[in-house]
Amino acid sequence: MSALPETPEAAAPPSDALGVVGDARARSGETLALASRHLDPSLVDVLSILGFDKEHVSAQGSHLYDAAGRAYLDFHTGEGFASLGHNNPDVREVLRATLDADLVDGVQIHYSALAGMLAEELARRLPTGLDAVFFASTGAEAVDSAMKFARAATGRPRLLSCESSFHGVTLGPLSIVGDDFFKEGFGPLLPGCARVPFGDLDRLEAELRRGDVAAFIVEPIQGRMVTLPPDGYLRAAQELCRRHGALFVLDEVQTGLARTGHWFALERWELEPDFVLVGKALSGGYMPVAAMVTRREIYQRAVGTLERCYVHQSTYGRNRLSMAAGLATMRIIERDRLLDRVGRVSSTLTGGLAELAERYELIKEVRSAGLMIGIELCEPRSRAARLNWRLIHRASEGLFPQLIVIPLHRDHGIITMAAGKNDVIKLLPPLTLSTAEAERFLEALAAVLGDCEGGTSRNLAVVRRIATATLARRARATLS
Numbered sequence: 001m002s003a004l005p006e007t008p009e010a011a012a013p014p015s016d017a018l019g020v021v022g023d024a025r026a027r028s029g030e031t032l033a034l035a036s037r038h039l040d041p042s043l044v045d046v047l048s049i050l051g052f053d054k055e056h057v058s059a060q061g062s063h064l065y066d067a068a069g070r071a072y073l074d075f076h077t078g079e080g081f082a083s084l085g086h087n088n089p090d091v092r093e094v095l096r097a098t099l100d101a102d103l104v105d106g107v108q109i110h111y112s113a114l115a116g117m118l119a120e121e122l123a124r125r126l127p128t129g130l131d132a133v134f135f136a137s138t139g140a141e142a143v144d145s146a147m148k149f150a151r152a153a154t155g156r157p158r159l160l161s162c163e164s165s166f167h168g169v170t171l172g173p174l175s176i177v178g179d180d181f182f183k184e185g186f187g188p189l190l191p192g193c194a195r196v197p198f199g200d201l202d203r204l205e206a207e208l209r210r211g212d213v214a215a216f217i218v219e220p221i222q223g224r225m226v227t228l229p230p231d232g233y234l235r236a237a238q239e240l241c242r243r244h245g246a247l248f249v250l251d252e253v254q255t256g257l258a259r260t261g262h263w264f265a266l267e268r269w270e271l272e273p274d275f276v277l278v279g280k281a282l283s284g285g286y287m288p289v290a291a292m293v294t295r296r297e298i299y300q301r302a303v304g305t306l307e308r309c310y311v312h313q314s315t316y317g318r319n320r321l322s323m324a325a326g327l328a329t330m331r332i333i334e335r336d337r338l339l340d341r342v343g344r345v346s347s348t349l350t351g352g353l354a355e356l357a358e359r360y361e362l363i364k365e366v367r368s369a370g371l372m373i374g375i376e377l378c379e380p381r382s383r384a385a386r387l388n389w390r391l392i393h394r395a396s397e398g399l400f401p402q403l404i405v406i407p408l409h410r411d412h413g414i415i416t417m418a419a420g421k422n423d424v425i426k427l428l429p430p431l432t433l434s435t436a437e438a439e440r441f442l443e444a445l446a447a448v449l450g451d452c453e454g455g456t457s458r459n460l461a462v463v464r465r466i467a468t469a470t471l472a473r474r475a476r477a478t479l480s
């Protein structure tokens with residue numbers, strides 16, 4: 001294994017008069033027990049089965065650290081929220097200064113300059129005319145806001161989205177999410193929502209032709225499996241929406257703010273949507289914050305009268321710390337030329353992955369846009385390996401990628417993720433990733449792939465054990 005970075009120098013431990021931080025440090029050994037008791041025991045169980053049940057005690061830049069001081073290179077970043085690396089010191093300084101300034105935070109009846117400045121900054125980075133902003137705390141809330149504003153602005157009821165899409169899990173966005181397993185048990189969901197296959201313009205036009213569609217809501221690159229749109233698809237979809245009087249909504253919660261090597265992915269196809277939704281990275285890795293950006297006339301048509309100007313609100317939507325974190329994030333992306341850096345490090349990663357795809361049959365395809373990368377695995381050729389593939393898929397769709405994810409974590413201290421019920425490993429490293437860190441990842445992945453191809457693969461044995469236990473649990477549940 002290559003050398004891992006040392007735990008960062010312990011500064012004087014932070015403390016507070018109420019003892020909150022001191023108690024959290026003292027009780028860090030109880031983290032998972034507390035989560036199991038009061039938060040989500042099933043998730044704790046899943047983490048433990050996969051060997052991810054570590055008590056990380058600190059984080060800095062591209063790494064998390066456990067109590068023993070072992071470093072973990074983070075290629076997950078909480079699905080992209082820690083895009084500037086963990087505990088970015090410059091964002092922290094801005095947050096401290098914001099707190100120390102004793103600014104007013106009466107969010108419902110007061111506008112701070114910070115909120116206007118962040119809205120101005122977002123508008124500056126988006127196509128002309130997208131300059132009316134509603135701030136929220138989560139990506140789902142930004143999506144939900146666009147769903148409401150599109151209906152109110154057009155007077156039309158229906159909302160279109162894509163199969164395999166993801167837009168969040170509160171009831172509004174859940175109603176347009178592409179995969180049914182997120183929805184089971186939560187219905188009835190919103191009426192008037194329909195899905196079309198991502199990339200299928202005929203199906204889109206057939207729905208739009210009915211003349212009752214308020215909006216088509218689409219991720220420019222589908223995040224779940226890192227699916228890129230077919231050539232010309234998004235431009236043509238935008239034109240179809242215009243022709244049929246529907247609004248074109250781009251969900252850039254995951255792709256926005258330099259993730260794909262552009263400020264927004266829409267630049268790649270020169271799109272001019274009616275809404276852009278932003279979240280995740282805007283947090284600077286610290287604060288919940290998201291934004292719905294639209295055109296002024298749409299905003300005004302939806303809620304723009306004296307009687308209705310307060311009907312769509314969010315208590316913490318434009319709180320000072322979130323606004324300051326968003327501004328700091330955008331300044332850091334610019335100051336540190338992160339768009340260039342994403343391009344450079346992405347080339348190192350995708351070049352290395354292409355070589356690995358040549359060498360190892362397990363890799364079917366690598367898809368990427370900047371530092372949003374999906375590695376799709378495929379059924380191996382040998383008879384024994386195919387039997388294992390089938391057993392593992394029978395136990396759980398989405399388990400197979402753990403063949404790579406578990407040993408990357410266990411043996412190489414690298415955090416990646418399986419992307420749901422499919423065979424994709426998804427990488428969302430920090431935008432601040434160094435070339436050396438990218439190379440360390442490639443070395444580790446090569447070692448893991450090499451082991452998986454061996455007839456006596458230890459990694460395969462681990463995943464087979466999980467599959468067999470899952471099947472046995474299911475059989476017991478069916479019998480009882």
Ligand SMILES: Cc1ncc(COP(=O)(O)O)c(C=O)c1O
Pocket residue numbers: 079137138139140141143166167168169219223251252253254279280
């Ligand atoms: C494209 C997209 N939209 C919306 C969301 C929902 O964001 P949040 O989890 O902040 O509600 C996500 C989250 O992963 C996302 O990827």
